[in-house]
Amino acid sequence: MALIETRALTKRYGGGVTALSELTLAVEPGIIGLVGANGAGKSTFIKIMLGLLQPTAGELRVLGLDPTTHSEEVRARVGYMPEHDCLPSEVSAAEFVTHLARMSGLPANAARERASEALRHVGLYEERYRQIGGYSTGMKQRVKLAQALAHDPDLLLLDEPTNGLDPAGRDAMLELVHRIGNEFGISIVVCSHLLGEVERICDSLVAIDGGRLLRSATVSDMTTSRDVLTVEVAEGVDLLTKRLAELGIPATREGLSLTVPMDTEDVYDRILQAVAELDLPLHRLDQRRHRVAELFQSPAVTSPAPQEVGRGAAN
Ligand SMILES: Nc1ncnc2c1ncn2[C@@H]1O[C@H](COP(=O)(O)OP(=O)(O)OP(=O)(O)O)[C@@H](O)[C@H]1O
Numbered sequence: 001m002a003l004i005e006t007r008a009l010t011k012r013y014g015g016g017v018t019a020l021s022e023l024t025l026a027v028e029p030g031i032i033g034l035v036g037a038n039g040a041g042k043s044t045f046i047k048i049m050l051g052l053l054q055p056t057a058g059e060l061r062v063l064g065l066d067p068t069t070h071s072e073e074v075r076a077r078v079g080y081m082p083e084h085d086c087l088p089s090e091v092s093a094a095e096f097v098t099h100l101a102r103m104s105g106l107p108a109n110a111a112r113e114r115a116s117e118a119l120r121h122v123g124l125y126e127e128r129y130r131q132i133g134g135y136s137t138g139m140k141q142r143v144k145l146a147q148a149l150a151h152d153p154d155l156l157l158l159d160e161p162t163n164g165l166d167p168a169g170r171d172a173m174l175e176l177v178h179r180i181g182n183e184f185g186i187s188i189v190v191c192s193h194l195l196g197e198v199e200r201i202c203d204s205l206v207a208i209d210g211g212r213l214l215r216s217a218t219v220s221d222m223t224t225s226r227d228v229l230t231v232e233v234a235e236g237v238d239l240l241t242k243r244l245a246e247l248g249i250p251a252t253r254e255g256l257s258l259t260v261p262m263d264t265e266d267v268y269d270r271i272l273q274a275v276a277e278l279d280l281p282l283h284r285l286d287q288r289r290h291r292v293a294e295l296f297q298s299p300a301v302t303s304p305a306p307q308e309v310g311r312g313a314a315n
Contacts, residue, residue: 001064002026003155003187004049009058011044011211019044021211022058028218029187030203031178035195041211042191043083046157049189050080063154076104079148083159083191085140089133093124093143096132097150104151111150118146121183122176138169142176149180156180156188162197174201227262231271232284243274262287 051071101111
Protein backbone atom coordinates (compact mmCIF):
# COMPACT_ATOMS: atom_id res chain seq x y z
CA MET A 1 0.00 0.00 0.00
CA ALA A 2 1.31 3.45 -0.90
CA LEU A 3 1.96 5.78 2.04
CA ILE A 4 0.37 8.72 0.25
CA GLU A 5 -1.62 8.54 -2.95
CA THR A 6 -3.35 11.35 -4.82
CA ARG A 7 -5.32 11.55 -8.02
CA ALA A 8 -5.89 14.87 -9.80
CA LEU A 9 -5.79 16.62 -6.41
CA THR A 10 -6.72 20.27 -6.85
CA LYS A 11 -7.09 23.12 -4.38
CA ARG A 12 -8.35 26.53 -5.37
CA TYR A 13 -8.56 29.32 -2.80
CA GLY A 14 -10.90 32.28 -3.07
CA GLY A 15 -9.54 35.04 -5.24
CA GLY A 16 -8.66 32.63 -8.04
CA VAL A 17 -5.45 31.20 -6.52
CA THR A 18 -4.84 27.60 -7.60
CA ALA A 19 -2.52 26.23 -4.93
CA LEU A 20 -2.60 22.61 -6.18
CA SER A 21 -3.41 21.62 -9.72
CA GLU A 22 -4.30 18.05 -10.73
CA LEU A 23 -1.61 16.54 -8.52
CA THR A 24 -1.31 12.80 -9.13
CA LEU A 25 1.31 10.78 -7.27
CA ALA A 26 1.96 7.68 -5.18
CA VAL A 27 4.67 7.71 -2.53
CA GLU A 28 6.12 4.66 -0.78
CA PRO A 29 7.02 4.67 2.96
CA GLY A 30 10.35 6.23 3.96
CA ILE A 31 11.71 9.75 4.31
CA ILE A 32 10.18 11.88 1.59
CA GLY A 33 11.29 15.37 0.62
CA LEU A 34 8.45 17.61 -0.53
CA VAL A 35 10.29 20.37 -2.31
CA GLY A 36 9.22 23.49 -4.13
CA ALA A 37 9.77 27.23 -4.06
CA ASN A 38 7.80 29.41 -1.64
CA GLY A 39 4.17 29.41 -2.73
CA ALA A 40 4.50 26.10 -4.61
CA GLY A 41 1.67 24.57 -2.60
CA LYS A 42 3.53 22.48 -0.01
CA SER A 43 1.69 23.75 3.08
CA THR A 44 -1.63 23.44 1.30
CA PHE A 45 -0.84 19.82 0.43
CA ILE A 46 0.10 19.07 4.04
CA LYS A 47 -3.08 20.64 5.41
CA ILE A 48 -5.17 18.61 2.95
CA MET A 49 -3.34 15.44 4.02
CA LEU A 50 -4.24 16.24 7.63
CA GLY A 51 -7.86 16.85 6.77
CA LEU A 52 -7.55 20.48 7.91
CA LEU A 53 -8.41 21.75 4.42
CA GLN A 54 -10.81 20.26 1.91
CA PRO A 55 -9.58 19.82 -1.67
CA THR A 56 -11.58 21.48 -4.43
CA ALA A 57 -11.37 18.34 -6.58
CA GLY A 58 -9.53 15.04 -6.82
CA GLU A 59 -8.85 12.22 -4.36
CA LEU A 60 -6.23 11.27 -1.82
CA ARG A 61 -5.33 8.56 0.63
CA VAL A 62 -2.92 8.91 3.54
CA LEU A 63 -1.96 5.61 5.21
CA GLY A 64 -4.84 4.17 3.20
CA LEU A 65 -7.35 6.60 4.74
CA ASP A 66 -9.28 9.41 3.10
CA PRO A 67 -8.58 12.58 5.14
CA THR A 68 -11.64 14.32 3.70
CA THR A 69 -13.92 11.81 5.41
CA HIS A 70 -11.64 10.29 8.12
CA SER A 71 -9.67 13.27 9.36
CA GLU A 72 -9.69 12.19 13.02
CA GLU A 73 -8.34 8.73 12.19
CA VAL A 74 -5.68 10.30 10.00
CA ARG A 75 -4.62 12.78 12.70
CA ALA A 76 -4.47 9.98 15.29
CA ARG A 77 -1.77 8.35 13.16
CA VAL A 78 -0.01 11.41 11.81
CA GLY A 79 2.23 13.93 13.62
CA TYR A 80 2.34 17.48 12.29
CA MET A 81 5.02 20.09 12.78
CA PRO A 82 3.69 23.41 11.47
CA GLU A 83 5.91 25.91 9.69
CA HIS A 84 5.19 28.94 11.81
CA ASP A 85 5.80 29.41 15.49
CA CYS A 86 2.77 28.62 17.56
CA LEU A 87 4.34 28.03 20.96
CA PRO A 88 3.19 29.52 24.27
CA SER A 89 6.13 31.32 25.87
CA GLU A 90 5.19 30.96 29.53
CA VAL A 91 4.91 27.22 29.86
CA SER A 92 7.67 24.62 29.91
CA ALA A 93 8.30 22.26 27.01
CA ALA A 94 7.33 19.35 29.27
CA GLU A 95 3.94 20.92 30.10
CA PHE A 96 3.27 21.90 26.50
CA VAL A 97 4.08 18.54 24.94
CA THR A 98 2.23 16.69 27.73
CA HIS A 99 -0.82 18.89 27.12
CA LEU A 100 -0.84 18.12 23.40
CA ALA A 101 -0.30 14.41 24.06
CA ARG A 102 -3.34 14.49 26.37
CA MET A 103 -5.36 16.28 23.71
CA SER A 104 -4.53 13.49 21.32
CA GLY A 105 -6.23 11.11 23.74
CA LEU A 106 -3.48 9.73 26.01
CA PRO A 107 -4.22 9.37 29.77
CA ALA A 108 -2.32 11.81 32.04
CA ASN A 109 0.52 9.48 33.10
CA ALA A 110 1.09 8.09 29.62
CA ALA A 111 1.05 11.62 28.19
CA ARG A 112 3.73 12.75 30.68
CA GLU A 113 5.89 9.74 29.88
CA ARG A 114 5.50 10.11 26.15
CA ALA A 115 6.28 13.83 26.36
CA SER A 116 9.50 13.15 28.29
CA GLU A 117 10.45 10.45 25.79
CA ALA A 118 9.78 12.71 22.81
CA LEU A 119 11.74 15.59 24.37
CA ARG A 120 14.62 13.21 25.05
CA HIS A 121 14.62 12.10 21.42
CA VAL A 122 14.90 15.67 20.18
CA GLY A 123 17.68 16.48 22.67
CA LEU A 124 15.69 18.66 25.08
CA TYR A 125 15.39 16.31 28.05
CA GLU A 126 17.67 18.34 30.34
CA GLU A 127 15.94 21.61 29.47
CA ARG A 128 12.38 20.34 29.48
CA TYR A 129 11.25 22.24 32.59
CA ARG A 130 12.43 25.63 31.30
CA GLN A 131 9.88 28.08 29.88
CA ILE A 132 9.70 27.92 26.09
CA GLY A 133 9.95 31.75 25.87
CA GLY A 134 13.62 31.47 26.86
CA TYR A 135 14.46 28.90 24.18
CA SER A 136 16.56 29.55 21.08
CA THR A 137 14.96 29.18 17.62
CA GLY A 138 16.57 25.74 17.23
CA MET A 139 15.14 24.60 20.58
CA LYS A 140 11.68 25.89 19.64
CA GLN A 141 11.82 23.93 16.40
CA ARG A 142 12.68 20.84 18.46
CA VAL A 143 9.70 21.41 20.76
CA LYS A 144 7.48 21.50 17.66
CA LEU A 145 9.06 18.25 16.52
CA ALA A 146 8.61 16.65 19.96
CA GLN A 147 4.89 17.49 20.07
CA ALA A 148 4.50 15.93 16.62
CA LEU A 149 6.13 12.73 17.92
CA ALA A 150 4.40 12.52 21.28
CA HIS A 151 1.40 10.40 20.27
CA ASP A 152 3.59 7.79 18.56
CA PRO A 153 2.52 8.48 14.96
CA ASP A 154 3.13 6.29 11.91
CA LEU A 155 3.82 9.33 9.74
CA LEU A 156 5.33 12.74 10.47
CA LEU A 157 4.55 15.78 8.33
CA LEU A 158 7.21 18.43 8.90
CA ASP A 159 6.61 21.82 7.31
CA GLU A 160 9.97 23.57 6.75
CA PRO A 161 11.61 22.20 9.94
CA THR A 162 14.84 24.10 9.25
CA ASN A 163 13.11 27.49 9.01
CA GLY A 164 14.98 30.30 10.77
CA LEU A 165 17.99 28.12 11.66
CA ASP A 166 21.62 28.91 10.89
CA PRO A 167 23.60 26.42 8.74
CA ALA A 168 24.78 24.37 11.74
CA GLY A 169 21.26 24.34 13.16
CA ARG A 170 19.85 23.24 9.81
CA ASP A 171 22.32 20.36 9.62
CA ALA A 172 21.53 19.30 13.18
CA MET A 173 17.77 19.39 12.53
CA LEU A 174 18.10 17.34 9.33
CA GLU A 175 20.30 14.79 11.12
CA LEU A 176 17.68 14.54 13.84
CA VAL A 177 14.90 14.01 11.30
CA HIS A 178 16.97 11.33 9.61
CA ARG A 179 17.69 9.59 12.91
CA ILE A 180 14.05 9.67 13.98
CA GLY A 181 13.00 8.18 10.64
CA ASN A 182 15.49 5.35 11.01
CA GLU A 183 15.24 4.66 14.75
CA PHE A 184 11.47 4.86 15.01
CA GLY A 185 10.95 3.19 11.66
CA ILE A 186 8.30 5.78 10.78
CA SER A 187 7.74 7.64 7.54
CA ILE A 188 8.44 11.34 7.37
CA VAL A 189 7.48 13.99 4.83
CA VAL A 190 9.92 16.91 5.07
CA CYS A 191 8.91 20.11 3.28
CA SER A 192 11.61 22.43 2.10
CA HIS A 193 12.25 25.07 -0.52
CA LEU A 194 15.88 23.89 -0.59
CA LEU A 195 16.22 20.75 -2.63
CA GLY A 196 19.95 20.35 -1.99
CA GLU A 197 19.28 20.45 1.72
CA VAL A 198 16.75 17.65 2.00
CA GLU A 199 17.94 15.36 -0.79
CA ARG A 200 20.73 13.92 1.37
CA ILE A 201 18.39 12.61 4.08
CA CYS A 202 15.52 11.49 1.84
CA ASP A 203 14.67 8.17 0.21
CA SER A 204 12.42 9.88 -2.31
CA LEU A 205 11.55 13.35 -3.51
CA VAL A 206 8.36 14.98 -4.68
CA ALA A 207 8.92 18.33 -6.37
CA ILE A 208 6.05 20.69 -7.01
CA ASP A 209 6.05 24.01 -8.79
CA GLY A 210 3.05 26.34 -8.97
CA GLY A 211 0.87 23.55 -7.55
CA ARG A 212 1.86 21.12 -10.30
CA LEU A 213 3.93 17.97 -9.97
CA LEU A 214 7.40 18.41 -11.44
CA ARG A 215 8.75 15.02 -10.49
CA SER A 216 8.23 12.22 -7.99
CA ALA A 217 10.86 9.50 -7.71
CA THR A 218 13.27 7.80 -5.35
CA VAL A 219 16.57 9.61 -4.90
CA SER A 220 18.48 6.54 -6.09
CA ASP A 221 16.35 6.37 -9.26
CA MET A 222 17.19 9.97 -9.91
CA THR A 223 20.90 9.64 -9.37
CA THR A 224 22.15 6.13 -10.09
CA SER A 225 23.14 5.38 -13.65
CA ARG A 226 23.05 9.10 -14.17
CA ASP A 227 26.62 9.83 -13.24
CA VAL A 228 28.44 12.39 -15.29
CA LEU A 229 32.08 13.07 -16.05
CA THR A 230 33.54 16.54 -15.87
CA VAL A 231 36.51 17.00 -18.18
CA GLU A 232 38.65 20.10 -17.90
CA VAL A 233 41.54 20.89 -20.22
CA ALA A 234 43.81 23.96 -19.94
CA GLU A 235 43.44 24.57 -23.68
CA GLY A 236 41.96 22.94 -26.80
CA VAL A 237 38.45 22.49 -25.40
CA ASP A 238 36.97 23.03 -28.90
CA LEU A 239 39.26 20.40 -30.38
CA LEU A 240 38.29 17.94 -27.67
CA THR A 241 34.54 18.64 -28.10
CA LYS A 242 34.89 17.98 -31.84
CA ARG A 243 36.88 14.77 -31.29
CA LEU A 244 34.36 13.47 -28.74
CA ALA A 245 31.50 14.24 -31.15
CA GLU A 246 33.32 12.22 -33.84
CA LEU A 247 33.56 9.36 -31.35
CA GLY A 248 29.82 9.64 -30.65
CA ILE A 249 30.35 10.93 -27.09
CA PRO A 250 27.98 13.85 -26.33
CA ALA A 251 29.62 16.66 -24.35
CA THR A 252 28.13 19.86 -22.96
CA ARG A 253 30.49 22.79 -22.63
CA GLU A 254 30.63 25.07 -19.57
CA GLY A 255 33.62 27.41 -19.85
CA LEU A 256 36.74 25.26 -20.03
CA SER A 257 34.87 22.20 -18.75
CA LEU A 258 32.91 19.57 -20.57
CA THR A 259 30.18 17.47 -18.99
CA VAL A 260 29.72 14.00 -20.42
CA PRO A 261 27.03 11.50 -19.34
CA MET A 262 28.42 8.14 -18.17
CA ASP A 263 26.23 6.14 -20.51
CA THR A 264 28.71 3.30 -20.92
CA GLU A 265 31.47 1.84 -18.75
CA ASP A 266 34.26 2.76 -21.15
CA VAL A 267 33.49 6.50 -21.52
CA TYR A 268 36.13 7.40 -18.93
CA ASP A 269 38.89 5.54 -20.78
CA ARG A 270 37.78 6.77 -24.21
CA ILE A 271 37.96 10.39 -23.04
CA LEU A 272 41.42 9.84 -21.56
CA GLN A 273 42.49 8.33 -24.87
CA ALA A 274 41.08 11.25 -26.89
CA VAL A 275 42.86 13.76 -24.65
CA ALA A 276 46.13 11.84 -25.04
CA GLU A 277 45.76 11.57 -28.83
CA LEU A 278 45.18 15.34 -29.10
CA ASP A 279 48.04 15.90 -26.62
CA LEU A 280 45.97 18.31 -24.53
CA PRO A 281 46.88 19.38 -20.98
CA LEU A 282 44.28 17.63 -18.81
CA HIS A 283 43.40 19.46 -15.59
CA ARG A 284 40.58 17.35 -14.30
CA LEU A 285 38.56 14.26 -15.09
CA ASP A 286 36.02 13.72 -12.33
CA GLN A 287 33.08 11.44 -11.97
CA ARG A 288 30.18 12.72 -9.97
CA ARG A 289 26.55 12.03 -9.38
CA HIS A 290 24.14 14.12 -11.33
CA ARG A 291 22.87 16.70 -8.89
CA VAL A 292 19.23 16.01 -8.23
CA ALA A 293 18.52 19.69 -8.93
CA GLU A 294 19.88 19.23 -12.47
CA LEU A 295 17.45 16.39 -13.03
CA PHE A 296 14.51 18.60 -12.17
CA GLN A 297 15.75 21.24 -14.58
CA SER A 298 13.58 23.84 -12.89
CA PRO A 299 14.71 27.27 -11.76
CA ALA A 300 11.86 27.19 -9.25
CA VAL A 301 13.63 24.57 -7.14
CA THR A 302 16.85 25.94 -5.74
CA SER A 303 19.89 23.99 -4.71
CA PRO A 304 22.70 25.20 -2.44
CA ALA A 305 25.61 23.43 -4.21
CA PRO A 306 25.41 19.82 -3.02
CA GLN A 307 28.67 17.98 -2.60
CA GLU A 308 30.16 16.25 -5.54
CA VAL A 309 30.86 12.54 -5.54
CA GLY A 310 34.29 12.58 -7.09
CA ARG A 311 36.32 9.79 -8.57
CA GLY A 312 39.40 11.94 -8.27
CA ALA A 313 41.51 13.78 -10.78
CA ALA A 314 43.21 11.67 -13.38
CA ASN A 315 46.43 13.57 -13.55
N1 LIG B 1 -5.80 30.78 2.83
C1 LIG B 1 -5.38 31.15 1.62
N2 LIG B 1 -6.13 31.96 0.85
C2 LIG B 1 -5.72 32.33 -0.40
N3 LIG B 1 -4.54 31.93 -0.96
C3 LIG B 1 -3.75 31.13 -0.21
C4 LIG B 1 -4.12 30.70 1.10
N4 LIG B 1 -3.13 29.90 1.58
C5 LIG B 1 -2.20 29.83 0.61
N5 LIG B 1 -2.56 30.56 -0.46
C6 LIG B 1 -1.83 30.69 -1.73
O1 LIG B 1 -1.68 29.39 -2.30
C7 LIG B 1 -0.40 29.22 -2.88
C8 LIG B 1 0.32 28.06 -2.23
O2 LIG B 1 0.61 28.40 -0.88
P1 LIG B 1 1.28 27.38 0.15
O3 LIG B 1 1.39 28.07 1.48
O4 LIG B 1 0.58 26.08 0.10
O5 LIG B 1 2.72 27.22 -0.50
P2 LIG B 1 4.09 26.70 0.13
O6 LIG B 1 4.77 25.92 -0.93
O7 LIG B 1 3.83 26.03 1.43
O8 LIG B 1 4.87 28.06 0.37
P3 LIG B 1 5.53 28.61 1.72
O9 LIG B 1 6.71 27.77 1.99
O10 LIG B 1 5.86 30.04 1.36
O11 LIG B 1 4.46 28.51 2.78
C9 LIG B 1 0.30 30.55 -2.71
O12 LIG B 1 0.12 31.30 -3.88
C10 LIG B 1 -0.40 31.19 -1.53
O13 LIG B 1 -0.35 32.60 -1.62
